[in-house]
Amino acid sequence: MRTALAEALLELGSKDPRIVALGADTSVSIKTNLFGDRYPERFFNVGIAEANMIGIAAGLALSGKVPFVSTYSAFVPGKCLDQIRNAIAYPRLDVKIVSSHGGLSVGPDGASHQTVEDLAAMRAVPNMQVIVPSDGPSTRALIVQASMTSGPFYFRLARPDVPTMHTATSDLRIGKATVLRAGKDVSLIACGLLVNEALEAAETLSTENISAEVIDSHTLKPLDSETILRSARKTGAIVTSEEHNIIGGLGGAVAETVTDSYPVPVARIGIRDTFGESGEHPELMKKYGLTSKEIIETARKLVRTR
Amino acid sequence: MEQTHLPVGMLLQKATSIRAHILEMVSEAKSGHPGGSLSAVEILVSLYFYKMRHDPKNPNWPDRDRFVLSKGHAAPVLYSTLAEAGYLPLDELKTLRKINSRLQGHPDRKVPGVEYAGGSLGIGLSAAIGMALAAKMDKRKNRVYALLGDGELDEGQVWEAAMAGAKFKLDNLTAIIDRNGIQQDGLTEQIMPKEPLAYKWKAFNWHVLEVDGFDFRQLIDALEKAENMRNRPTVIIAHTVKGKGVSFMEWDPAYHGKAPDKETVRKLLETMGR
Numbered sequence: 001m002r003t004a005l006a007e008a009l010l011e012l013g014s015k016d017p018r019i020v021a022l023g024a025d026t027s028v029s030i031k032t033n034l035f036g037d038r039y040p041e042r043f044f045n046v047g048i049a050e051a052n053m054i055g056i057a058a059g060l061a062l063s064g065k066v067p068f069v070s071t072y073s074a075f076v077p078g079k080c081l082d083q084i085r086n087a088i089a090y091p092r093l094d095v096k097i098v099s100s101h102g103g104l105s106v107g108p109d110g111a112s113h114q115t116v117e118d119l120a121a122m123r124a125v126p127n128m129q130v131i132v133p134s135d136g137p138s139t140r141a142l143i144v145q146a147s148m149t150s151g152p153f154y155f156r157l158a159r160p161d162v163p164t165m166h167t168a169t170s171d172l173r174i175g176k177a178t179v180l181r182a183g184k185d186v187s188l189i190a191c192g193l194l195v196n197e198a199l200e201a202a203e204t205l206s207t208e209n210i211s212a213e214v215i216d217s218h219t220l221k222p223l224d225s226e227t228i229l230r231s232a233r234k235t236g237a238i239v240t241s242e243e244h245n246i247i248g249g250l251g252g253a254v255a256e257t258v259t260d261s262y263p264v265p266v267a268r269i270g271i272r273d274t275f276g277e278s279g280e281h282p283e284l285m286k287k288y289g290l291t292s293k294e295i296i297e298t299a300r301k302l303v304r305t306r
Numbered sequence: 307m308e309q310t311h312l313p314v315g316m317l318l319q320k321a322t323s324i325r326a327h328i329l330e331m332v333s334e335a336k337s338g339h340p341g342g343s344l345s346a347v348e349i350l351v352s353l354y355f356y357k358m359r360h361d362p363k364n365p366n367w368p369d370r371d372r373f374v375l376s377k378g379h380a381a382p383v384l385y386s387t388l389a390e391a392g393y394l395p396l397d398e399l400k401t402l403r404k405i406n407s408r409l410q411g412h413p414d415r416k417v418p419g420v421e422y423a424g425g426s427l428g429i430g431l432s433a434a435i436g437m438a439l440a441a442k443m444d445k446r447k448n449r450v451y452a453l454l455g456d457g458e459l460d461e462g463q464v465w466e467a468a469m470a471g472a473k474f475k476l477d478n479l480t481a482i483i484d485r486n487g488i489q490q491d492g493l494t495e496q497i498m499p500k501e502p503l504a505y506k507w508k509a510f511n512w513h514v515l516e517v518d519g520f521d522f523r524q525l526i527d528a529l530e531k532a533e534n535m536r537n538r539p540t541v542i543i544a545h546t547v548k549g550k551g552v553s554f555m556e557w558d559p560a561y562h563g564k565a566p567d568k569e570t571v572r573k574l575l576e577t578m579g580r
Contacts, residue, residue: 041443044439046466047466047470049466051432051463052432052435052463054432055433055467056436056439056467058422058436059422059432059435059438059439059440060440061436062421062437063440063441063444064440064444065440065443067436082426082429086425087423087432090423091414091422091423
């Protein structure tokens with residue numbers, strides 16, 4: 001995903017002189033230094049000063065630039081909610097925040113560097129659009145679209161390499177969830193790395209004659225309520241999964257939507273309101289119940305008790 | 307048409323009008339921040355009616371100089387100055403802080419001429435740096451001015467921005483500190499000492515000037531010196547008095563965020579000859 005970010009920025013940089021990038025001493029790690037190498041006059045490394053980075057991005061946007069701001073998601077939004085809400089979201093500026101190493105994906109670094117709350121925080125800020133891509137091609141495509149879509153964005157990327165699910169991205173749209181697999185018994189709605197787990201779960205469930213629909217809900221805000229409600233009407237049961245607190249993330253967004261319009265049982269898979277810890281990322285995903293195994297068990301139970 | 311420079315005598319008149327507007331609007335609103343608005347009047351007047359290149363008929367002119375009010379609670383002085391310059395009708399000032407008004411309690415970009423929605427302290431200098439960087443990238447000659455409160459200097463982000471302004475050699479950026487010595491809870495030197503303030507900015511590699519913040523000649527002279535400085539941003543420490551112009555407000559921390567009542571203001575305006 002980091003490579004996809006770097007490629008998207010290089011592509012945008014060559015097409016649009018308004019594109020600028022800012023880093024906070026993590027740009028080598030998340031590869032935005034590649035943009036800086038190509039366009040040194042359009043790249044600003046502000047050091048370990050995230051609040052300042054957001055403020056500078058606001059000023060650049062107020063002067064007609066389209067700034068991409070990138071560091072680890074623990075620090076943006078973690079260290080600068082105030083700057084994001086007041087300097088960027090309130091005036092609805094064209095600042096695109098693309099944070100990497102989201103969720104538990106920094107693994108051994110431990111809870112201080114893991115994010116379980118960033119999506120909830122960003123969803124609740126008015127004007128903010130929130131995106132969690134599931135693989136490299138969708139990351140690249142959605143970032144390119146965001147550069148041409150007005151208003152502020154928060155992208156949360158994962159650190160590890162992920163399998164490609166979106167082999168073709170021409171139909172991918174911000175605000176439009178992608179149905180990756182059609183089904184009729186249960187809707188598996190996921191974002192980020194959990195999309196692949198949901199696909200694996202659907203495959204296993206199919207051997208038990210449970211037909212699962214898999215939806216990549218990459219855009220958490222504005223949520224594609226149309227696709228989600230259409231699926232809910234068809235299957236009558238939803239399992240959401242995400243690498244985030246079960247409070248306020250994708251599960252919260254989906255539950256709010258179906259509660260308002262078409263109440264069906266919604267089971268949320270996510271981190272159960274706790275901080276993470278050190279460990280290899282796959283170990284953590286297993287320990288905190290964020291794998292296809294939990295999706296399968298939850299879906300099975302939901303379908304049987306319906 | 308671009309705003310023309312006014313002679314000093316007329317700047318004094320503008321300052322008196324703006325002080326009257328501030329008192330009228332906060333008393334009408336029954337809330338707001340008169341103290342830190344009154345201390346900054348001459349600073350804004352010297353910018354909007356002498357130094358800055360701007361055009362009230364064309365607020366989005368790309369080559370305009372930018373003014374960032376980082377101490378956003380001083381919104382009354384900004385709105386009054388913009389109204390005097392012709393960005394909005396003088397009549398509108400009495401809608402400050404009222405429902406459905408453009409004149410929000412802290413500046414909002416809905417108001418023509420408001421460059422930055424300040425309010426949460428400590429962010430404005432960073433935004434001004436972004437604007438100055440954009441001007442350099444675009445090879446424009448416009449300058450960026452940011453007004454900070456002295457209490458605001460407690461915010462760590464100001465010093466993050468100070469480092470960045472020097473790193474990027476932003477000689478098109480001038481920060482002005484309204485050094486009125488008072489913050490909400492009391493005297494700045496008791497709440498969180500700022501001194502030696504000039505040395506701090508020098509240590510951050512800024513070009514530092516100190517002036518009497520009510521003396522137009524000193525203010526204008528400092529703004530010119532800032533413009534002539536190369537490769538370094540300038541900070542002007544403007545020594546002021548909170549509540550300037552109203553005897554019972556001067557030096558009283560209570561008037562940081564308290565509005566005088568209408569009757570008091572009526573009498574005050576009489577003594578100001580209005």
